[in-house]
Amino acid sequence: MSLRAALRNKHAVTGLFSQLSSCSSHVRVRGSPVLVTQQRKSSTTPRIKVEFNQSTGVAIMHMQSPPVNSLSLDFLTEFCISVEKLEMDKSCRGLIITSSQPKVFSAGLDIMEMYGKSPERCGEFWRAVQEMWLKLYGSNMAIIAAVNGSSPAGGCLIAMTADYRIMADNPRYSIGLNETQLGIVAPFWFKDTMVNTVGHRCSEMALQIGLLYNPSEALRIGLVDQLVPEDQVLSTATQTMTKWLAIPDHARQLTKTMMRKPTIDKLTSSRETDIRHFVSFITKDSIQKSLAMYLEMLKKRKG
Numbered sequence: 001m002s003l004r005a006a007l008r009n010k011h012a013v014t015g016l017f018s019q020l021s022s023c024s025s026h027v028r029v030r031g032s033p034v035l036v037t038q039q040r041k042s043s044t045t046p047r048i049k050v051e052f053n054q055s056t057g058v059a060i061m062h063m064q065s066p067p068v069n070s071l072s073l074d075f076l077t078e079f080c081i082s083v084e085k086l087e088m089d090k091s092c093r094g095l096i097i098t099s100s101q102p103k104v105f106s107a108g109l110d111i112m113e114m115y116g117k118s119p120e121r122c123g124e125f126w127r128a129v130q131e132m133w134l135k136l137y138g139s140n141m142a143i144i145a146a147v148n149g150s151s152p153a154g155g156c157l158i159a160m161t162a163d164y165r166i167m168a169d170n171p172r173y174s175i176g177l178n179e180t181q182l183g184i185v186a187p188f189w190f191k192d193t194m195v196n197t198v199g200h201r202c203s204e205m206a207l208q209i210g211l212l213y214n215p216s217e218a219l220r221i222g223l224v225d226q227l228v229p230e231d232q233v234l235s236t237a238t239q240t241m242t243k244w245l246a247i248p249d250h251a252r253q254l255t256k257t258m259m260r261k262p263t264i265d266k267l268t269s270s271r272e273t274d275i276r277h278f279v280s281f282i283t284k285d286s287i288q289k290s291l292a293m294y295l296e297m298l299k300k301r302k303g
């Protein structure tokens, strides 16, 4: 069964992990604070690198998909498998998500996955996006986003699924749900996650005009919880995780579930409808034209 096919079937995914350990590079550290790196033998470079320190129970997940950690189907597949593996490992209590790419946490969904693709492929892609959100937002692990670069749209979504967000204090970086700027619409579960994070009024305005916030603005509205100098993002995340893990797991997890379950249930009870809705929307000629214009704008801006 291919990894993509596995994503279609959550139970099959669970059963596949033992066979798929080479899909992302997991580095396990036992009883030592020193992290050891391990080179993958495979010819393809993993998009996700996981360092797990068993003495602290904390895993650091590095997104390392050049140039901008855009969320392609392959990226999402690897990402979900990495999270699921950690989730199943009861010794892993905390997860820090960060980026290995300079200046960018994640550029969000890979626009090329939504442009010029067949309805079947768009559906497969959207299911993987849903799966990523369900795994992160419903995780039992304490999750901290170490946002060390720009984080638009799907990148912001990943950050918002965390329990705590630390962002690099660099005014050149931005974070937010900017979908409307591309002529597309964030689905209800992106919206719900934002409402749960910053409240209704802020979300209503930000979503309509596709606002991207600089770090100070993001801190002011509560989209991130803390700003630190860029070179301290990861160390601060590690220190902060210690505080989160000082709370008994069962109490923290039950509280998290109580807060998030109604939002998660909304999507789990309507996944197929949500996929159909996305596919019929994204494949419309007018939406495809908007995406083409946005891609053109990205290229021009670069030049």
Ligand SMILES: CCC/C=C/C(=O)SCCNC(=O)CCNC(=O)[C@H](O)C(C)(C)COP(=O)([O-])OP(=O)([O-])OC[C@H]1O[C@@H](n2cnc3c(N)ncnc32)[C@H](O)[C@@H]1OP(=O)([O-])[O-]
Pocket: 067, 068, 070, 103, 104, 106, 107, 108, 109, 110, 111, 112, 150, 152, 153, 154, 155, 178, 179, 182, 184, 185, 186, 187, 298, 299, 302
């Ligand atoms: C309904 C669905 C909900 C949708 C949710 C979403 O997430 S929608 C997504 C909303 N996301 C956005 O609106 C984010 C758009 N991106 C940006 O704003 C900037 O890239 C940046 C600020 C993330 C990084 O700035 P920087 O100066 O460091 O980097 P740079 O700009 O020079 O880009 C380098 C290369 O990457 C390319 N590429 C970039 N993003 C994407 C992408 N998402 N996908 C694919 N490709 C992308 C870019 O074209 C360029 O390619 P080239 O020419 O080398 O072949």
